Each structure stands twice: as C-alpha cells, then as structure tokens.
Amino acid sequence: MLKKILLGVAVALVAFIGFIATRPSTFKIERSTTVSAPADVVYALVADFHKVGTWSPFLKPDPTRTDTYAGTPATVGHSIAWASSDNAAEGKMTIAAVNPPEQLQLELEFIKPFKATNGTVFRFERAGNGTTVTWVMTGQNGFLNKAVSVFMDMDKLVGADFEAGLATLKNLSEAEAKKLAEAKAAAQAAANAAPNGTVASDTAR
Template sequence: MLMKILFGVAVVLLAFIAFVATRPSTFKVERSTTMSAPPSVVFALVADFHKVGTWSPFLKPDPTRNDTYAGTPATVGHSIAWVSSDNANEGKMMIVSLNPPEQLQLELEFIKPFKATNGTVFRFERAGNGTTVTWVMSGQNGFLNKAVSVFMDMDKMVGSSFEEGLATLKNLAEAEAKTAAQAAPNDALVGDPAK
C-alpha cells in the first residue's frame, strides 16, 4: 500500500514538473495611462529616484529599509540600492539608457529574497496637451517563477501595482503641471504691450 502511495505521489510530482516546464520562459507586464501634464514633467518624476518613492508602490518610504542613491538623476548610471533592516529584501535599480523626455530604460536587480534581473521601460508619448505613460517590465522565467505562475497570475499581481503607481504619478504630474502653468506669465499678455 505504501509503495502505491509513493508511486502515485511520484507520478503527480513528475506530471507537475513536466507541466511547469511548458510554462512561458519569459514574462512581460505592461500598463499605460494618460495624464494632463507635458512629457518633461512626468519624465522628471520618474528619472529621479529620490522622487520615485512619492508615487511608486514598490519604493514607498519604509523605516525598515535602507536606501542608497548614486549618480546624477536623469542620467545613465543613476541608481538606488535598497536593503531591509533584517537583510531579507535587497535589490538595485539603475538607469541604463534614456532619451529625454520620451523614454527611460532601467535595469532592476533583485538579490533577496530571490535573484532575478528584469528590464523596465517607461515611455512618455505626447497625447494632445498631455502625456501617455507606458510602464513595461519584462524578464526571464526560471523554473521557480514558472512554478509560482501556476498558482498566481503575475500580470494581475504586478499589474495592479503598476496601475496604482501610474494613478499616483498622474496626480503628482498634473499638480506640478498646474503649479508651473500658474507661475508662468500669461501667454496672452506676452508680446502684446497694449494688453
């Protein structure tokens, strides 16, 4: 009887491993939103990692985490490295290429609790008087990630955080754009001394 149970468990385990092996070897999560702010304003909020914590759910201020910044904001090599006080969570994000204010490419390296390196791209496309921001993360699915994807929908899980971050980014960018517009001289009066 015990041998039959062990054989049955082995068959199920082998079937699960075979099924996991058929899962996609890459993943991609993508979300977009349009905001009433020029690309330059939105780009500045994303390309400065000192500001990213004001809108990204992944880098919200956390007293149990130590953040280290390096490089000049909005330039290749600008980075943030983080580690939790108990050393259970560690990683680094760095700008690897940029085309201001249209695109920003990042390398996202997770060290703990699991190792992974993912590419992240932000695109800023003018949409009338505003900007459509697209946030994309892609990477390789190792066996562990494939196994996890059997039980959890990564697109849905990470995508909901992207949506939350983009909504907060929209609010901040639109507030900054409004403040800048109010501080600027009235265009209708510029160059018309009669008014």
C-alpha cells in the same frame, strides 16, 4: 498498498514538474495611463530616483529600509540601491539608457530574497495636450517563478501595483504641471505690467 500510493505520488510529482517546465520562460507586464501634463514634467518624476518614492508602490517610504543613491538624476548610471532589515529585501535600480523626454530604460536587480535581473522601460508619448505613460517590465521566468505562476496570476498581481503607481504619478504630474503653468502665467503678467508702469511714470514726469 503503500508502494502504490508512493508510486502514484511520484508519478503526479513528475507530471507536475513537467507541466511547470512548459510554462513561459519569459514574462512581460505592461500598463499605461494618460496624464494631463507635458512629457518633460512626467519624465522628471521618473528619471530622478529621489522622487520615485513619492509615486511608486515598490519604493514607498519604509523606516526599515536603507536607500543609497548614486549618480546624477536623469543620466545613465543614476541608481538607487535598497536593503531592508524587516523582510530581507535587497536590490538595485539603475538607469541604462535615456532619450528625454520620450523614453527611459532601467535595469532592475533583485538580490534578496531571490536573485533576478529585469528590464524596465518607461515610454512618454504625446496624447493631445497630455502624455501617455507606458510602464513595461520584462524578464526571465526561472523554475520558482514558473511554479508560482501556476497558482497566481503574476500579471494581475504586479500589474495592480503598476496601475496604482501610474495613478499616483498622474496626480503628481498634473499637480506639478498646474503649478508650473500658474507660475509662468504670474511671471508673464508681471512682465506685461512692468512696461506699462514704466510708461506711466515717464508720462507723469
């Protein structure tokens, strides 16, 4: 009886492993939002890793994590490396290619708790007076990821973080665009007022 049970377990295990092997070997997670701000304003918040923590749920401030920056923001080679003592997370994100303000290509390396390298692309497309921002991440599915995908919808889980990050990016970009527009309007008003004041003074003389 015990042998039959063990045999049944072994057959089920082999079948399960075989099923896992049929799962997709690659993945793609993609989300978009439309922002009422020029592309260059949104691009600046994504291409400078010192600012990414203000909107990305993956790099939000964490006292247990050490961040190390390198390179010039918005240029190829600009990077952020992180290491967390709390959950043993370690990785690095680097700008691989730039096409401002239309596209930004990143390389995302995970070192701990597992090793993986994923490609990430941000696209910024004009949408009326605003910008449609699209966040895409692609990569390879190893055996562990395939096994996890049997029980969890990774697109839904990670996609929810993408959606939250894009929502915050939208709010920050629109606030920044409004601030820049107000500063430009104030500068223009001052410039328009200056000649009038000068003419008035000359007339008085």
